[in-house]
Amino acid sequence: MIMGNNMTTAHPAVGIQLSVGLSALGNTAEQTKQALTTQQNTLSFVSGFIPEKQVWVGAYPHALIEKVPEFLNDVDSRNLRFALTALRSIEAEVRAYTAQFDPKRLAVILGTSTSGIADNEKLLKQYFVNQADIEIQHYKQEMGSLAKGLQMYLGWEGPAYTISTACSSSAKAMAAGQRLLNADLADAVLVGGVDTLCQLTLNGFDSLESLSNALCQPCGAQRGGINIGEAAGLFLLSKETAPVMLMSAGESMDAWHISAPHPEGKGAAEAMQKALQMAGITSDEIGYLNMHGTATPQNDAMEIKAVQTVFQNYDVPISSTKHKTGHCLGAAGAIEAAICQQVLVDQSWLPLHQAGPIDPELDQANYVLNVQLQQPIEYVMSNSFAFGGSNISLIFGTKLK
Template identity: 75%
Template sequence: MTEMIDPAHPAVGIQFAVGLCAAGATAEQLQYSLTQLPHSLTLKSGFIPERKVWVGAYNHALTEEVPRQLESVDSRHLRFALTALQMMEQDIRSYVAGFDSARLAVVLGTSTSGIADNEPRLQQYFQGQQGIAIDQKKQEMGYLAKAVQQYLGWRGPAYTISTACSSAAKAFAAGQRLINAGLADVVLVGGVDTLCQLTLNGFNSLESLSQDICQPCGQQRDGINIGEAAGLFLLSKRQAPVLLMSAGESMDAWHISAPHPEGRGAAQAMQMALQQAGLRPEQMGYLNLHGTATPQNDAMEIKAVRSVFQGYDIPLSSTKHQTGHCLGAAGAIEAYICSRVLQDQCWLPLHHSGVLDAELDDLNYVVSADLTQPIHYTMSNSFAFGGSNISLIFGTALK
């Protein structure tokens, strides 16, 4: 059957992609981590004064070289971004060689920026030490996209999106719009977030951090594990093995930090993504849940899934027990997972193995990593503070 694609939102091709997180530094490592039961998280001290905390730390090497023109914004955050970028830099430069540099855009998401590099100095300042200099540039939200643009030598639009946990997913939506509006020919999208004391202590004050490895939709779920990630994707109109089909967005603005209890905004985002892609719910082969493991988020998301899929037993899982909740980069690393699933066609990410909440256990959580038949479409959910919701759909081909 030929599906009708919304002409205002045609699919765009993912030409190249890289995803780095606690689960791995390569696609093979990521697949291994997401298809095995042992977790990838690390118990670390130094983030919260009174205790150690489980985090999704990226424990692999980062680039040691930062161009001179970027030294003023040098940070672990920038080096994480450049590490991911350099893994596909040669391919990107070859691909865009025939394009006008003014038509090459960068849209990235983040929530932490480079604040971790300033935190030791901020602590010294608040302890009363004199002559402490704080380099504000390192933690400005907008610097990330501009720095990457400067590194690449591009001259098109470049901006950073910061909408908490939906930031990176919204970069995909923005990139697709720039291309379809004729404002750019190629867009580098994705997100980068690094671990810092600010977010860990903030979520701790909300009593939202798990005491152990998080269990999305689990009977004993008690909160999140924060992680870090860098996920970058090159989008263009050209055909590619994996396509960004659509991005459905909504804003329910129910509460500053809590989602709408019935999942209305979440359901609307999923429905809009399906509508824009011209697809039916039963065509989705896999759903990557936002699945943070907080009581309210999981309960509302499962209600939303039930209302959208209405009896279709879609395979689904949350991968945050392996990656941590990567906040502003969560949408990027989970998009990378969905794209790899489509490209590899042999595996699905396992849901955690803990006991599920009896009120949420009626869905088709992935308990076997083996993909027994080809799938053509995957969906990834990202929901943020303030009711900022987005669902992305990826596909192997226009049907």
């Protein structure tokens, strides 16, 4: 848990007052650092998701809350319980911080791609296979149920909605929260994302032949696809300054292909350039770049091209953390934002890139192979790129321009 302070600023940047991130890395800052700075494996080899097949996944290793309040029964799902488990660790501080504001000025914007579909999968199978007379509660799997559930739980009355743009969802939720604050439509916004492991996504990516049969290797010579993970990342944003600020968000849309990115990384480069422009900084001020880095052949190749376009002669330290978390889909941007925030707070380490051989065509990059941070950094960037070319780059910083 990280807390902010009470100084104010007129800068478009907004302060991260409180935050929490739960994933295969664990549920504490120390567990996160340990996992990302050593070669320990944090993924699990499991069965039950894909018929007659075991797969590597980034499963959250701790227990979730066992039940939700009765008034949330209609939207109860593992997805919501994951969100409430994350919220629980900062709930007292969130309620104390937001008590000063009108409930109508408190907003919730979250990202997800699975919502509560996992809870209905077995029932749907029974229905379609046996044509059984089964009552299926569809509210829990509606995309809007996540944000509405947290709004109801907190008793807030401002805007509450869910963004679902595949793998850019939660990063876009953070950008939307920043816009809401700067438009003076809210005094505080709970943003982030939650996605849980389910058969729908694992079988879907398996049908696309995008799942790796081994631990994924972002930019690796033998990379063969992704490992899917689950995560819950929540951030309370306001216009008050904090030790770490959300400086900017750059967004673009390839519209190149339904699932493949533009091969030259044009949309990815545009998103990064827009983020730099909004933050008012130059590319050589970025001390670390958290790649989208899915370990699919096309994504990694185009992202390195985009990085080379934007950073040119500057060897920005880069790494993908998905070999440790799995690809958390709609929650990927949120958990990777939490990682970036922790890097800025600690000022002592960077996340290791995967240790396997790098693709010779992608080896002209400064991959993080030494975790020790050599000098303090002020800004970090996090990339999230989604199906359909929905691209976003976030910049976090400790210093206002």
